[in-house]
Amino acid sequence: MSVQRKPKKQSAHSSQPPKQKSGKRLAPNLRAEQILKGAIRFFAAHGFSGQTRELASDLGISKGLLYRYFPSKEALIESVYQEVFLRRWSPTWQAVLTDRNRPLIERLKAFYADYAKLPLEYEWGRIYLYAGLAGASINRRYVRLANERIFRPVIDELRHEFGFRPIEQLEITEPEMELMWSLHGSIFYIGMRKWVYHVKAPSDIDGAVKQLVEGFYANARTMMHATLPRNMSL
Amino acid sequence: MSVQRKPKKQSAHSSQPPKQKSGKRLAPNLRAEQILKGAIRFFAAHGFSGQTRELASDLGISKGLLYRYFPSKEALIESVYQEVFLRRWSPTWQAVLTDRNRPLIERLKAFYADYAKLPLEYEWGRIYLYAGLAGASINRRYVRLANERIFRPVIDELRHEFGFRPIEQLEITEPEMELMWSLHGSIFYIGMRKWVYHVKAPSDIDGAVKQLVEGFYANARTMMHATLPRNMSL
DNA sequence: CTGTTTAATGAGCGTATGCTCAATAAGAAG
DNA sequence: CTTCTTATTGAGCATACGCTCATTAAACAG
Numbered sequence: 343m344s345v346q347r348k349p350k351k352q353s354a355h356s357s358q359p360p361k362q363k364s365g366k367r368l369a370p371n372l373r374a375e376q377i378l379k380g381a382i383r384f385f386a387a388h389g390f391s392g393q394t395r396e397l398a399s400d401l402g403i404s405k406g407l408l409y410r411y412f413p414s415k416e417a418l419i420e421s422v423y424q425e426v427f428l429r430r431w432s433p434t435w436q437a438v439l440t441d442r443n444r445p446l447i448e449r450l451k452a453f454y455a456d457y458a459k460l461p462l463e464y465e466w467g468r469i470y471l472y473a474g475l476a477g478a479s480i481n482r483r484y485v486r487l488a489n490e491r492i493f494r495p496v497i498d499e500l501r502h503e504f505g506f507r508p509i510e511q512l513e514i515t516e517p518e519m520e521l522m523w524s525l526h527g528s529i530f531y532i533g534m535r536k537w538v539y540h541v542k543a544p545s546d547i548d549g550a551v552k553q554l555v556e557g558f559y560a561n562a563r564t565m566m567h568a569t570l571p572r573n574m575s576l
Numbered sequence: 577m578s579v580q581r582k583p584k585k586q587s588a589h590s591s592q593p594p595k596q597k598s599g600k601r602l603a604p605n606l607r608a609e610q611i612l613k614g615a616i617r618f619f620a621a622h623g624f625s626g627q628t629r630e631l632a633s634d635l636g637i638s639k640g641l642l643y644r645y646f647p648s649k650e651a652l653i654e655s656v657y658q659e660v661f662l663r664r665w666s667p668t669w670q671a672v673l674t675d676r677n678r679p680l681i682e683r684l685k686a687f688y689a690d691y692a693k694l695p696l697e698y699e700w701g702r703i704y705l706y707a708g709l710a711g712a713s714i715n716r717r718y719v720r721l722a723n724e725r726i727f728r729p730v731i732d733e734l735r736h737e738f739g740f741r742p743i744e745q746l747e748i749t750e751p752e753m754e755l756m757w758s759l760h761g762s763i764f765y766i767g768m769r770k771w772v773y774h775v776k777a778p779s780d781i782d783g784a785v786k787q788l789v790e791g792f793y794a795n796a797r798t799m800m801h802a803t804l805p806r807n808m809s810l
Numbered sequence: 811c812t813g814t815t816t817a818a819t820g821a822g823c824g825t826a827t828g829c830t831c832a833a834t835a836a837g838a839a840g
Numbered sequence: 841c842t843t844c845t846t847a848t849t850g851a852g853c854a855t856a857c858g859c860t861c862a863t864t865a866a867a868c869a870g
Contacts, residue, residue: 394829406831474773475706481773550750553751638819643858830851
C-alpha cells in the first residue's frame with residue numbers, strides 16, 4: 343500500500359488555458375460569497391442536476407475547493423435557497439401595505455411594483471420552480487411567509503376599504519384567497535413567459551403589473567359585495 | 577459457461593413478487609403504449625433526469641426492452657411530449673368559443689371549464705414545466721397553438737361583444753394580450769399550487785375557474801372601453 | 811413433440827458524477 | 841532569504857447512468 347510519490351515536476355506557470363481565473367488565494371469569506379453567487383447563476387440555468395465539476399469550471403476554481411466551503415452539493419443548494427428567497431424580503435413592504443393615510447389602490451400599486459421584481463427575476467423564478475419540482479420544502483415555507491405578510495394584510499385592507507368586517511372577526515373566504523392567488527399567479531406567469539417558455543413578454547412590465555393590480559382591485563370589490571355579509575356598523 | 581437451467585417452475589400464476597409484472601410477451605403495440613404511459617407518469621414525477629433503469633423497474637420490464645421500442649431516452653421524451661401536449665387538444669373548442677348563438681360569457685365559462693382540465697392535471701403541468709426549464713421547443717409550439725386557437729378568437733369575440741372592431745381591422749393590443757395571459761396564468765397557477773408547491777388548492781376548482789372567467793370578462797370590458805377606439809358603425 | 815420467430819433479459823461497456831485527500835504553492839511574518 | 845499557515849489543486853475512488861448485445865424463452869405452426 344506504499345503510495346509511490348510521483349515526482350510530478352510541472353511548475354506553476356503554464357497556468358490557465360481554459361477560463362477566467364479568479365486571482366487566486368482569496369479571503370475565505372470572499373471566496374464563499376463568490377461561490378454562492380456563482381452557484382445561484384449556475385443552478386438557475388442548469389437546474390440542480392447540474393454538475394459540480396461544471397460549476398467549478400465556470401467559477402474558474404477546482405472542484406475540490408468547492409467542497410472546502412460547502413460540505414456537499416446539498417448544503418450548497420440549501421444555501422442557495424436561503425440567499426435567494428429569504429434575504430430579499432423587504433422589511434418596508436408591511437408598512438407600505440398598511441399605511442391608511444394613502445388610498446389603498448395606490449398602496450397596492452406601489453407594493454406590487456416593487457414586490458413583482460422578485461418573481462419576475464430570472465434566478466428567483468427558475469430556482470423557485472426547480473425547488474418546487476424537486477419537492478423542496480422552501481416553497482411551502484415561502485408561501486406561508488407570503489400568506490402572513492401579504493395575502494392576509496391585503497385582504498384585511500380591502501375589507502376595510504369596502505366596508506366589511508376585518509379578518510379577525512370574519513375569517514378569509516375561499517373566493518378572497520383565490521383572488522389573491524390569481525394576482526400572484528398572473529405576475530409569476532409573466533416571468534415564466536420570459537424565463538421558462540422564452541416567448542414574448544410585455545414590453546412595459548410595470549404597466550402590465552399596474553393593469554393586473556387595477557383588475558384585481560375592481561374584481562375584489564365586486565366579489566366582496568357579492569359574497570360577504572354587510573358590515574353591521576353601516 | 578454452461579448455463580445451468582434453473583428449474584424455476586413458477587407457472588403463470590404465483591406471479592409477481594417484486595412489482596406489478598406486465599404479463600410477459602405483450603404484442604409490440606401494446607408494449608409500446610404501456611411504456612409510453614409509464615414514461616409519462618415517471619417523468620412527471622422525477623423529471624427528465626430520472627433514470628431509465630428506474631423507469632424500467634417501475635414498469636416491471638428490463639432496461640434492454642425499453643431500447644427495443646424507443647431508440648434513445650431522448651426519443652422517448654419526444655414521444656412523451658407528443659402524447660401529452662398534442663393528443664389532448666379537443667377539436668370542438670373552436671366551435672364552442674365562436675358560436676354566437678350563445679352569450680359570450682357562457683361560452684367562455686363552458687370552454688374554460690373544459691380546457692382548464694389540461695393545465696390542472698398533474699402530468700400535463702409538471703411535464704410542461706420540466707420541458708420549459710430544459711429549454712425544449714415544445715412550449716413555444718404550444719403557446720403558438722394556444723395563441724391561434726384561443727387567444728385570438730377570444731379577443732375577437734370580446735371585441736364583437738363590446739362593439740369594437742374585429743382583430744383583422746385593428747391588431748390586438750398589448751393590454752388585451754396581457755389580459756388573456758393573466759387568465760391563463762391564474763389557471764395554471766392553481767395547478768402549480770397543487771402539483772409543484774403542494775399547498776392548499778381551492779376545494780371547488782370549477783368554481784374558482786368560473787370566478788376567474790367572470791373577473792376576466794369584467795376587466796376585459798373595462799379595459800377595452802378605456803383603450804380601444806370606438807367602433808365607427810355606432 | 812420439433813422448429814421458427816421474436817419478445818424479453820441482464821451482464822457489461824464507456825463515460826459521468828459527487829466527493830476525498832495527499833500534495834502544492836501563495837502570501838504573511840521574521 | 842526562510843519558515844509557517846492555509847487556500848488551492850487534481851488524480852482518483854465508488855457509484856450512477858445511457859445504452860449494447862449475446863443469450864433465453866414464450867408463443868405458435870407443423
